[in-house]
Amino acid sequence: MSRRRLVGWLVGAFITSLVNAVSHPIRVQAGINVSSILTQSFVSFSIELSSFPDFAGNLSNPNTFSLNLLDNIGNLTGSKPIIRIGGNTQDYALYDPDLPTALNGTYTNASSDYPTILTIGKSFFESYLTWPDVQYIHGFNMASNTTASQDTLLETAPLACDVLSDGLELICPQMGNEPDLYKTSAQGIKRPSNWNESDYVAEWDEKTELVKSVIDPNCSGYYTWVAPSFAGTNNSLSPVGVWQNALGRDNDIKEVSSHNYISGATSPGVTLQGTLMNHTRTVESIDAQLQLAAILTQLGIPFFLGETNSLYNEGAPGLSDSFGAALWGVDFNLWCAANDIERVHMHQGTNYRYNAWQPVTTSKATKGTKAPYYGSIGAAAVLGNSVVHNIQIANVPLTDAREAAYVVFEDGILARLAVINMMQYNYTNPNGSINTEPRPSKTYSFTFGPTGKTSVRIQRLIANGSDSISGITMDGRSYNYELDQGRPVILNNITTGERAAVSSNGSVSFDVPWSSMGILTFEEA
Numbered sequence: 001m002s003r004r005r006l007v008g009w010l011v012g013a014f015i016t017s018l019v020n021a022v023s024h025p026i027r028v029q030a031g032i033n034v035s036s037i038l039t040q041s042f043v044s045f046s047i048e049l050s051s052f053p054d055f056a057g058n059l060s061n062p063n064t065f066s067l068n069l070l071d072n073i074g075n076l077t078g079s080k081p082i083i084r085i086g087g088n089t090q091d092y093a094l095y096d097p098d099l100p101t102a103l104n105g106t107y108t109n110a111s112s113d114y115p116t117i118l119t120i121g122k123s124f125f126e127s128y129l130t131w132p133d134v135q136y137i138h139g140f141n142m143a144s145n146t147t148a149s150q151d152t153l154l155e156t157a158p159l160a161c162d163v164l165s166d167g168l169e170l171i172c173p174q175m176g177n178e179p180d181l182y183k184t185s186a187q188g189i190k191r192p193s194n195w196n197e198s199d200y201v202a203e204w205d206e207k208t209e210l211v212k213s214v215i216d217p218n219c220s221g222y223y224t225w226v227a228p229s230f231a232g233t234n235n236s237l238s239p240v241g242v243w244q245n246a247l248g249r250d251n252d253i254k255e256v257s258s259h260n261y262i263s264g265a266t267s268p269g270v271t272l273q274g275t276l277m278n279h280t281r282t283v284e285s286i287d288a289q290l291q292l293a294a295i296l297t298q299l300g301i302p303f304f305l306g307e308t309n310s311l312y313n314e315g316a317p318g319l320s321d322s323f324g325a326a327l328w329g330v331d332f333n334l335w336c337a338a339n340d341i342e343r344v345h346m347h348q349g350t351n352y353r354y355n356a357w358q359p360v361t362t363s364k365a366t367k368g369t370k371a372p373y374y375g376s377i378g379a380a381a382v383l384g385n386s387v388v389h390n391i392q393i394a395n396v397p398l399t400d401a402r403e404a405a406y407v408v409f410e411d412g413i414l415a416r417l418a419v420i421n422m423m424q425y426n427y428t429n430p431n432g433s434i435n436t437e438p439r440p441s442k443t444y445s446f447t448f449g450p451t452g453k454t455s456v457r458i459q460r461l462i463a464n465g466s467d468s469i470s471g472i473t474m475d476g477r478s479y480n481y482e483l484d485q486g487r488p489v490i491l492n493n494i495t496t497g498e499r500a501a502v503s504s505n506g507s508v509s510f511d512v513p514w515s516s517m518g519i520l521t522f523e524e525a
């Protein structure tokens with residue numbers, strides 16, 4: 001995939017604008033890098049396998065709240081998020097044909113966040129039938145290496161094929177989660193220290209062949225896979241090394257999946273401003289992925305982030321669950337899109353601190369829409385509908401690490417400009433009292449050249465402060481569970497319908513309060 005430079009784009013846009021007489025060519029700034037045309041469902045999710053029944057429910061009891069939240073994103077981007085079912089628990093899951101429930105999970109001292117002893121029953125697969133028009137990646141257990149895990153592959157593959165039977169439902173399956181940590185995982189060592197790249201490839205080949213051997217040939221989706229789903233770009237197995245050892249020699253890799261977290265939930269020195277609301281940090285984190293992608297996409301295989309979120313080990317309260325993390329989420333998604341990463345799957349699990357939503361009420365968390373969901377909604381609103389339009393995005397470099405800007409083109413025409421102001425504004429003081437300091441704003445000015453317009457619409461993603469965990473709105477809409485089960489509800493106490501004046505030479509200035517995003521929309525609704 002070659003990246004098109006704006007200079008190249010301008011020619012196309014100029015022609016388009018003349019033909020359609022829509023607008024004058026809109027120049028942002030010479031030399032910015034425009035992404036390739038986005039594929040569908042850029043804003044996607046990954047769900048912990050052991051939490052899938054909570055998130056999706058089953059046919060007699062579907063989780064319609066989750067479905068509403070997926071629909072909201074689908075309504076903005078034109079297609080629903082693609083859902084990957086996997087994570088650490090995919091590598092613990094064993095099949096029990098006699099289990100009367102979807103799942104039997106037992107927590108151990110290895111993690112208090114998810115069960116590390118886990119059996120799934122036949123009805124686990126019913127959860128795949130609850131969300132219409134959603135495509136999945138199903139994760140198989142590779143880490144276990146017993147008779148029971150071999151039987152699990154043989155018995156669950158046909159069940160997966162029954163519910164995810166063709167291109168409409170299945171993107172493709174995945175064998176193993178983060179095998180580059182099998183030798184080192186804090187949740188238990190799963191392979192000897194001499195297990196290397198060629199061993200991984202041999203085992204991957206053997207286990208994917210096992211799956212292929214038992215599925216109906218009509219389930220041809222199971223002949224190609226996402227791989228290698230490594231946790232990092234340079235852990236104890238090298239992602240480039242596994243290709244050098246002939247992973248995918250049978251042309252059976254459809255997409256390259258890599259995982260990414262900015263830092264860890266308990267890593268020293270992690271702060272909202274320094275670690276998450278920090279564009280430089282996001283750029284640094286993604287740089288290693290881009291270096292890997294540059295090598296692997298030479299194989300002609302798309303590269304995406306199959307599991308990602310703010311802070312690994314399921315997030316940290318006060319950081320990953322705050323509105324600041326939502327602003328991070330917008331910047332992270334848009335930066336990945338601007339750099340030709342094919343899709344971003346934000347990881348979710350019941351009770352996780354970085355959740356976009358909690359699907360059921362438990363003793364640890366209340367069912368509801370959480371702040372990070374607004375990061376996904378914000379990114380979807382900026383990117384727009386990639387089903388009906390050819391969407392391209394470019395980062396507009398700004399000077400401060402605490403801010404980021406992007407321009408989005410629809411069919412070659414400038415459609416939106418987003419400014420994410422990540423300068424920290426706390427709503428509450430450390431003692432819990434409300435901050436009475438006035439909230440600062442920064443004025444942003446952009447010159448586009450003649451636009452043929454006198455004003456443009458402003459939409460805002462905002463909350464009381466970066467530390468807020470509730471009261472968040474996107475263009476005056478709340479997606480909270482308690483209002484209308486996650487469907488958008490327009491709040492009448494939030495300003496909407498603002499406009500920014502455009503001067504005759506095509507300059508626009510607008511204020512963006514600290515810890516919020518402003519979107520300028522050039523096309524008229």
Ligand SMILES: *[C@@H]1O[C@H](CO)[C@@H](O)[C@H](O)[C@H]1NC(C)=O
Pocket residue numbers: 031032033395397
């Ligand atoms: C465009 O991309 C090139 C190569 O990745 C990079 O060196 C340059 O800084 C980028 N320019 C802008 C304006 O982002």
Ligand SMILES: *[C@@H]1O[C@H](CO)[C@@H](O)[C@H](O)[C@H]1NC(C)=O
Pocket residue numbers: 071072074075
């Ligand atoms: C959102 O999408 C759902 C499902 O596709 C549809 O039923 C609903 O009407 C849409 N809502 C809006 C506001 O477009």
Ligand SMILES: *[C@@H]1O[C@H](CO)[C@@H](O)[C@H](O)[C@H]1NC(C)=O
Pocket residue numbers: 057058059060061100101102123
């Ligand atoms: C469907 O979900 C409900 C609620 O969790 C549960 O009571 C029921 O047993 C489930 N059905 C199956 C077939 O697992």
Ligand SMILES: *[C@@H]1O[C@H](CO)[C@@H](O)[C@H](O)[C@H]1NC(C)=O
Pocket residue numbers: 099100104105106117
């Ligand atoms: C669930 O798993 C535990 C062991 O972790 C086991 O003791 C229990 O019998 C299992 N329950 C069912 C219904 O299989």
Ligand SMILES: *[C@@H]1O[C@H](CO)[C@@H](O)[C@H](O)[C@H]1NC(C)=O
Pocket residue numbers: 109110186187
């Ligand atoms: C969990 O407890 C077992 C003993 O019951 C111990 O051997 C193991 O090291 C512990 N694991 C962790 C991750 O603490």
Ligand SMILES: *[C@@H]1O[C@H](CO)[C@@H](O)[C@H](O)[C@H]1NC(C)=O
Pocket residue numbers: 145146191195203
């Ligand atoms: C997995 O089990 C098989 C059969 O027992 C054995 O041949 C193989 O060496 C094992 N692989 C690993 C990585 O332990």
Ligand SMILES: *[C@@H]1O[C@H](CO)[C@@H](O)[C@H](O)[C@H]1NC(C)=O
Pocket residue numbers: 194196197198199245
């Ligand atoms: C992996 O180790 C085996 C010996 O156990 C060796 O034959 C093979 O060359 C090694 N592969 C790589 C990629 O290092």
Ligand SMILES: *[C@@H]1O[C@H](CO)[C@@H](O)[C@H](O)[C@H]1NC(C)=O
Pocket residue numbers: 216218
């Ligand atoms: C496989 O697909 C073909 C053509 O659609 C159909 O005739 C056949 O019945 C299918 N086989 C099974 C086992 O479903």
Ligand SMILES: *[C@@H]1O[C@H](CO)[C@@H](O)[C@H](O)[C@H]1NC(C)=O
Pocket residue numbers: 234
């Ligand atoms: C990968 O990690 C090793 C140390 O484990 C280091 O020596 C090497 O430079 C790293 N490679 C890259 C590309 O970062």
Ligand SMILES: *[C@@H]1O[C@H](CO)[C@@H](O)[C@H](O)[C@H]1NC(C)=O
Pocket residue numbers: 273274275278279280281284401402
């Ligand atoms: C943002 O991250 C960079 C790179 O980690 C760091 O050097 C810088 O100090 C951070 N900025 C802020 C405002 O914390």
Ligand SMILES: *[C@@H]1O[C@H](CO)[C@@H](O)[C@H](O)[C@H]1NC(C)=O
Pocket residue numbers: 424425426430
């Ligand atoms: C906001 O709150 C955090 C956490 O209490 C604190 O570290 C930070 O200094 C505060 N920032 C500002 C700008 O007041």
Ligand SMILES: *[C@@H]1O[C@H](CO)[C@@H](O)[C@H](O)[C@H]1NC(C)=O
Pocket residue numbers: 471491493494
């Ligand atoms: C706006 O209204 C909602 C719903 O009634 C309420 O929860 C929220 O606190 C209000 N927000 C502001 C900024 O007043």
